[in-house]
């Protein structure tokens with residue numbers, strides 16, 4: 001039986017579920033804390049105990065991404081691959097790839113200075129949704145409803161010195177029901193989907209949205225398969241909105257997907273599908 005390793009920085013319910021399932025399936029299973037692992041240019045695969053495949057589950061996106069680069073340097077099979085993590089971790093890269101691969105996605109504008117961003121807003125009209133290109137749980141995702149709000153947000157960014165604050169990601173406000181859809185794709189198979197219903201603008205489960213079971217229609221399935229291919233496949237959380245005008249649109253793909261909400265309403269066993277996929281992808 002292949003040995004499965006789960007790399008973490010904080011053990012959430014999801015990492016516990018993955019560990020328990022891997023053990024239940026009969027795999028020798030190891031949890032590795034990325035925070036206390038050291039790697040060098042001289043490191044070799046057999047200096048470590050990463051097993052036959054690593055499932056990278058760090059909460060910190062940058063920690064996980066850089067750790068993944070090291071694993072690939074050591075020739076340790078890792079899910080997701082570095083390229084996939086990079087494509088999904090940055091919303092601008094994701095939007096570009098989705099569009100390039102003809103996956104319906106909201107119209108999105110990119111600008112690289114506050115002046116250019118404000119010009120787009122004045123030209124396209126309010127509201128537009130501003131998002132940090134890297135981030136999750138809805139953090140920093142805001143509807144800009146008028147010039148005053150836009151000025152305030154731009155000013156805050158100008159005062160800060162974050163490396164990503166000069167990258168402006170502005171998206172059309174999609175007219176949709178008070179919910180969106182989260183689907184999980186594993187190796188190109190859509191294994192679970194839910195509606196996330198919320199009274200607020202953002203429908204993240206982390207912000208208290210309610211998970212409701214969602215049927216995986218052929219349309220939803222085809223869309224998710226195309227979206228998964230666009231970013232390079234793997235274990236993915238695909239966020240979809242029901243646009244009144246254009247039907248289903250993909251607005252985000254998550255790299256280390258949380259699934260404790262979805263596990264409550266899903267018919268298939270999510271951690272089981274993930275472990276089985278990781279193992280088969282490593283042997284192939």
Ligand SMILES: Nc1ncnc2c1ncn2[C@@H]1O[C@H](COP(=O)(O)OP(=O)(O)O)[C@@H](O)[C@H]1O
Nearest residue numbers: 129135136137138139171172173174202203252
């Ligand atoms: N363009 C949009 N129009 C309407 N609602 C949006 C739009 N973009 C995001 N939202 C809402 O905000 C939530 C968070 O946005 P998302 O892009 O998924 O960022 P995060 O990575 O933080 O989850 C979405 O799940 C959705 O409910």
Ligand SMILES: [Mg+2]
Nearest residue numbers: 137138239252
């Ligand atoms: Mg999201």
